[in-house]
Amino acid sequence: MNLTIVDHPLAKHYLTTLRNSSTDNDAFRAAARRLTNTLVLEATRDVPAREKPVETPMGTTTGHILADVVAVAVLRAGLGMLDAVVDMIPHVKVGFAGVQRDEDTAEPIEYYVNLPEVDDASVLILEPMLATGGSLSWAVDKAKEAGATDITALCVVTAPEGVARMFADHPDVRIVAAAADKELNDTYYIVPGLGDMGDRLFGTIDRPEL
Numbered sequence: 001m002n003l004t005i006v007d008h009p010l011a012k013h014y015l016t017t018l019r020n021s022s023t024d025n026d027a028f029r030a031a032a033r034r035l036t037n038t039l040v041l042e043a044t045r046d047v048p049a050r051e052k053p054v055e056t057p058m059g060t061t062t063g064h065i066l067a068d069v070v071a072v073a074v075l076r077a078g079l080g081m082l083d084a085v086v087d088m089i090p091h092v093k094v095g096f097a098g099v100q101r102d103e104d105t106a107e108p109i110e111y112y113v114n115l116p117e118v119d120d121a122s123v124l125i126l127e128p129m130l131a132t133g134g135s136l137s138w139a140v141d142k143a144k145e146a147g148a149t150d151i152t153a154l155c156v157v158t159a160p161e162g163v164a165r166m167f168a169d170h171p172d173v174r175i176v177a178a179a180a181d182k183e184l185n186d187t188y189y190i191v192p193g194l195g196d197m198g199d200r201l202f203g204t205i206d207r208p209e210l
Ligand code: URA
Pocket: 077, 129, 131, 188, 189, 190, 191, 193, 194, 195, 196, 197, 198
């Protein structure tokens, strides 16, 4: 199975902040950004780089220039990972895939797709909560329709159901995540998870008591 769980103490620390129901929106956004940095390092491990001579103040040595990367943020929670990706990969091209889930079936309903040229780029799909896998599988379909062949999904938390769905629908896609959680509940939330990622990022829930 093409699932890598980032096993780094910093990643675990940021994930704990995200899981904690007392974390306010501001700290939640910061932890999402910091955790994404650790996921990007792992997800870009095999992105090709061409050699290019570089002049240092002391002489010439071999430098490395990273190949093209496209990031696709799955709206809306994927936006919480985007700043970190743009910060770490300055030349990244960014696309957006808007999907909401049918509350009864949890299947994706598409409402917006805008992808840049993919060409030979490595594509990173930002989908923090891999629950049923419906939205991620749909976003990968869109990326493949645009010509993507090298696709990695960056997730914060995965559920077994979502991983199984991705393995069935897109066995070629690599998943890099911070945690593999136990299960989905009957409303398709990941347990123990971290709640609704979009609500916690964007403040669309009651504020914790200060
Ligand atoms: N989306 C979320 O934000 N949280 C979950 O637990 C599952 C899907």
